[in-house]
Amino acid sequence: MAAYRTRLRELDEALECDEIDLKKLKQLCFNGIPDEQGRRALCWKLLLNYLPTTRKTWSETLARKRLLYKQFIDEMIITPGSCCQENDGSRVDVTFADHPLNLNPDSQWQTFFKDNEVLLQIDKDVRRLCPDISFFQQATDFPCHEVVQSSGIKRLHKRVQHTILKSANVERKGIGVTKIALSVKKAQEDYAPMPEGSEAHWEVVERILFLYAKLNPGQGYVQGMNEIIGPIYYTFARDPDLSWREHAEADCFFCFTNLMGEIRDFFIKSLDEAECGISGMMGKLGDTLRANDHQVWSRLQQQELRPQYYSFRWLTLLLSQEFHLPDVLRIWDSLFADEKRFGFLIHICCSMIILLRDQLLKGDFPANVKLLQFQVSSNWKLKGSPQPCMLKSGKVKNKEWITLSQF
Incomplete structure (x- = not known):
C-alpha cells in the first residue's frame, strides 16, 4: 500500500509540473493509471497528444478545440428542408430549387441520403456498445446544446429510426362475420433513445463517429470503430471534475481522431x-x-x-x-x-x-x-x-x- 501511495504522489507531481515531462509520465502510466480523481482521463489526453505538455497553454487549446467541434456539429449535421436565417433576420428555405429526387451532386438531399447509409451502420453498432454495463444506455448530464435546442432536428437516430410494422390477422369462423385483429410491431432496439431534451451516452458516441466519418471520407466509418471509441468516451464522461466531464464529447472526438491516425491502416482494406x-x-x-x-x-x-x-x-x-x-x-x-x-x-x-x-x-x-x-x-x-x-x-x-x- 505504501508503494501505491508513492506512485500516486509521483504521478500527481508529474502532472502538476508547468512543463510536463512526457517521457517520465509514460513510464509512470505504463504501470497503470489510478482511476481516482480523473487521473486516467487527464493522462490519456496527454498520451494521445490532445493536450500539450505546457500547462499554461491548456486553456487556449481546449477552448479552441471545443469551439471547433461545435462548428462541426453546426456545419455537418444538416437536415434538408430546414430553414436558416439571413443576415436581416428573415427566414429562407436553404433547399430552394432542391428536392429529394435532385441528382445534382451538390444537392443537400443527395448528401443526406448518402450520409444515412453510413449512419445506419453506426446506429446499429453504438446501440450494442458495452452491453455488460448500463452506462451507455443512461442519460448524459450534459446533452449537446446544439442538438437539444434544435428541437431534436439534429438527433441522428431519428434519421434511421427503426420501422414500425402494422399487420392484421384475419380470422373467419363458419359463415359469420370476419374478425380482423390489428397489431403493431416495432423492430427490436438494443438501446432506446432518450426523450426530447435528453440524450443517452450512446447517442453522443453516434454523433462523434458520424462526424469522424464525414471528416475522413477516404476512410469513413468501419465497423469496430465503436469499440475503439467506447472506452475513451466512458473514461472522459465519468471524470469526477464537472469542468472536464461537461466537454467529454469534444475531448473524446479529438483523442479518438488522434488514436485513429495511428491505427487507421488496420481499417483500410487496400x-x-x-x-x-x-x-x-x-x-x-x-x-x-x-x-x-x-x-x-x-x-x-x-x-x-x-x-x-x-x-x-x-x-x-x-x-x-x-x-x-x-x-x-x-x-x-x-x-x-x-x-x-x-x-x-x-x-x-x-x-x-x-x-x-x-x-x-x-x-x-x-x-x-x-x-x-x-x-x-x-x-x-x-x-x-x-x-x-x-x-x-x-x-x-x-x-x-x-x-x-x-x-
Whole structure:
C-alpha cells in the first residue's frame, strides 16, 4: 500500500509540473493509471497528444478545440428542408430549387441520403456498445446544446429510426362475420433513445463517429470503430471534475481522431497486405510467438492455424473485445504509454497464446480455433482489487513474455 501511495504522489507531481515531462509520465502510466480523481482521463489526453505538455497553454487549446467541434456539429449535421436565417433576420428555405429526387451532386438531399447509409451502420453498432454495463444506455448530464435546442432536428437516430410494422390477422369462423385483429410491431432496439431534451451516452458516441466519418471520407466509418471509441468516451464522461466531464464529447472526438491516425491502416482494406497494415501486424505476432514459444508455434503451424483466424479482432480493436471494460482500461494505460505502442500490443497477444500452451498442445484444430477465438478472455483475466495493475516480465523456457499482474 505504501508503494501505491508513492506512485500516486509521483504521478500527481508529474502532472502538476508547468512543463510536463512526457517521457517520465509514460513510464509512470505504463504501470497503470489510478482511476481516482480523473487521473486516467487527464493522462490519456496527454498520451494521445490532445493536450500539450505546457500547462499554461491548456486553456487556449481546449477552448479552441471545443469551439471547433461545435462548428462541426453546426456545419455537418444538416437536415434538408430546414430553414436558416439571413443576415436581416428573415427566414429562407436553404433547399430552394432542391428536392429529394435532385441528382445534382451538390444537392443537400443527395448528401443526406448518402450520409444515412453510413449512419445506419453506426446506429446499429453504438446501440450494442458495452452491453455488460448500463452506462451507455443512461442519460448524459450534459446533452449537446446544439442538438437539444434544435428541437431534436439534429438527433441522428431519428434519421434511421427503426420501422414500425402494422399487420392484421384475419380470422373467419363458419359463415359469420370476419374478425380482423390489428397489431403493431416495432423492430427490436438494443438501446432506446432518450426523450426530447435528453440524450443517452450512446447517442453522443453516434454523433462523434458520424462526424469522424464525414471528416475522413477516404476512410469513413468501419465497423469496430465503436469499440475503439467506447472506452475513451466512458473514461472522459465519468471524470469526477464537472469542468472536464461537461466537454467529454469534444475531448473524446479529438483523442479518438488522434488514436485513429495511428491505427487507421488496420481499417483500410487496400493496406491489409502492407507492412503497416493488419496482415503485417499478424505476421509480427507469428514471429514473436515463434521466438518465445517455438513448440506452440510449431503446433499451430502443423495445424495450419494462422494468426488470421484468431488475432484479427485482437489487433484491430486493441483487445477491447477480449476483456471486460475495467481490464481494457488497464491494458490501454500501457498501450498508450508505450513508446513502441503497437509492438507492446503484439507482446500481450503473444502472452495470451502462451498462457494457453498446455491446452493448445493437446487440442486438435477445431478445439484450438474455438479456444483462441472465444475462450481467451475466460482464461486470462486481470484479477484482484480495484488498484491498478502493472506489467511484469516472466520467463517461458528462457524466453521473455508479458503478463498483467496486480500492482
